Amino acid sequence: MTYDFDLFVIGAGSGGIATARRAAEYGARVGIAEFDRLGGTCVTRGCVPKKLMVYAARFPSIFEESQGYGWSPVQSSLNWEDMINRVNNEVTRLNGIYQRMLDNSKVQVYQGRAKFVDNHTVEIGDTKVTADKILIAVGGTPIRPDIPGIEHALISDDLFTMSPQPQRVVLLGGGYIGSEFACILNGLGAEVIQVIRHDKILRGFDEDLRTEIQEGMIRHGIKIINNAEILEITKTDSGVNIKLKTDKEENILADAISLAALGRKPNTDNIGLENTGVKVDETGMILVDSYSRTAEDNIYAAGDCTNKLQLTPVAINEGRAFADTVFGGKSRVMSYENIPTAVFTNPEAATVGLTEAEAIEKYGSDRIQVYRSRFRPMYYTLAGKEEKTLMKLIVDQESDRVLGAHMVGDYAAEIIQGVAIAVKMGAKKADFDATVGIHPSSAEEFVTMR
Structure with missing residues (x-):
């Protein structure tokens, strides 16, 4: 059978783009679909804008520390809107670079949500395309837990566009995303409270590392409320009220509350997996083997939507390993040992x-x-x-x-x-x-x- 493409990629995040370009280098005819901006979570709502804000948050400490080296005191203030605009302008610039990279690789880009019709057919809006091999690289999205008033909470994506600058922020969750944003917002001048369900942040990391970071964050002025349960979130005229349960019930008033670290779920809903034999676990994660193969012989998956490790460099390596194996004749698998x-x-x-x-x-x-x-x-x-x-x-x-x-x-x-x-x-x-x-x-x- 003749197909429109040798490979079609659903999702133009870091993993999807890396796979598409690598397969195209081997001479494959490649198409890719994305409903949002090119670059995925890392470039548009994660690693890149977050790290830029990390840099921004460091300057007050640098100004203060410089006085120990003989520099006169620095009087400076943050223009929040200007900082946010500069960060998002850089994201836009990177989106353009990705578009040019795909164009130069002769990868055909489709703007819109892709959905399976069958094992070899995908529809994007009114357009249907066929492909010999299909890679699912749709990434993930923050989870909204079932808490009364949860609609009043922001997700981590929203923290890159907040305006005006929040002065009092409550972050829910003790994972790395919530902990990073707690430090960013604290460094930029906000009063920050981080609410966690356990006794320490960063569960799964080395105990000494967890303790050292948590003590450092508290020393820098972040309040961490541990062993806490969120009971209710209420919108008020002056912000949001968060009702907590620790050893007692208490209320916290803040300008904003963010679900920055309560986990993520795969974007596998409404992509037509029911029209294929692809298997998922109870959370919606696509089950793949060491070669990124799903239960369907011609359908593969990589990145945060799979039951593997959720890190951008991992998604890129998984995708390139798949392209090397299937289109480059260089069989290899992703190694998950000793990933920094x-x-x-x-x-x-x-x-x-x-x-x-x-x-x-x-x-x-x-x-x-x-x-x-x-x-x-x-x-x-x-x-x-x-x-x-x-x-x-x-x-x-x-x-x-x-x-x-x-x-x-x-x-x-x-x-x-x-x-x-x-x-x-x-x-x-x-x-x-x-x-x-x-x-x-x-x-x-x-x-x-x-």
Whole structure:
């Protein structure tokens, strides 16, 4: 049978675009559909605008710290609307770049929601196209829990367009998104309260890392209410009222409340999966194998809509592995071991490999050696601040292999990216010890811990 395309991609986020371009490089005829702006969550509502706001939030501290180095006090104020406009203008610029990249790759772009008609046919509005292979890369969206008055709460997407600048904000959830936005808004001058359901933020991360970040956030002025349940949200003339239950019931009044970290769900509703044999789990996540194949031989899925790891670089690598295998004759699968990740809170954190708890569970406590270093970086000595950096290595004593590396402190993401190469390659603690440190730097602590 002759098809319109060799590959059709549903969703033009980071994973979908990377897959489309890689397949086109191999000579495949490729089409892609997107109902929103090109770039997906990462570019339009996530990584990129969020990191730009992280940068914006750092300047008040820099202005203050500069006085310890002899600079005169800086009198400056934030123009919130200008900052928001600049951030969104950069997103628009990136959308245009993605369009040009797809055009240069000769990938045909369809604007609109794509829906399966059958295993090989997709409709976008009034247009129907056929394809030999179809990749689903529709990403995810924030969850709105069943709480009375939840319609009065913002989702994380809304935080990039809020106007005017909020002065009192309540963030619900203790995941990395909520924790990052708590620090951003706090740095930009808002009074921030973060409400979490457990005793600490960032469940699933290393315990020392969780503690260090949470204590740092509290030290910077963020109020964290833990072990709390949201009972009701009510709109008032002066903002929103949030009724909480901890060991007692209490009310918090804020300008805005955001569901910044209560999880995400896949965008798999209303894409016609019922017209295929594609299988999903109870949350709607598409079930795929190690080659990103669904239950249908010709339909694949990658990124946040699957039952794999939800990270932008993972989606990109999954998609490229699929394209290499199917269209490039270079069979390979995505490796999910030792994937580094960062949390752009204040203090910043990054991690790769096993947590201490995971290492003990896998190898037993007798085999695990933990190395820690906690210190005040040189930068803060003249600034007169008690900011701390934490570094931690998890080592298997039997093989001497470094199983995990964790850091809280300035430039943690930049430092762990390099350390991740060593961990991925199976480096031993002896390899770290044999490496000469760059002095004076915080990073040298990773090769001097004893």
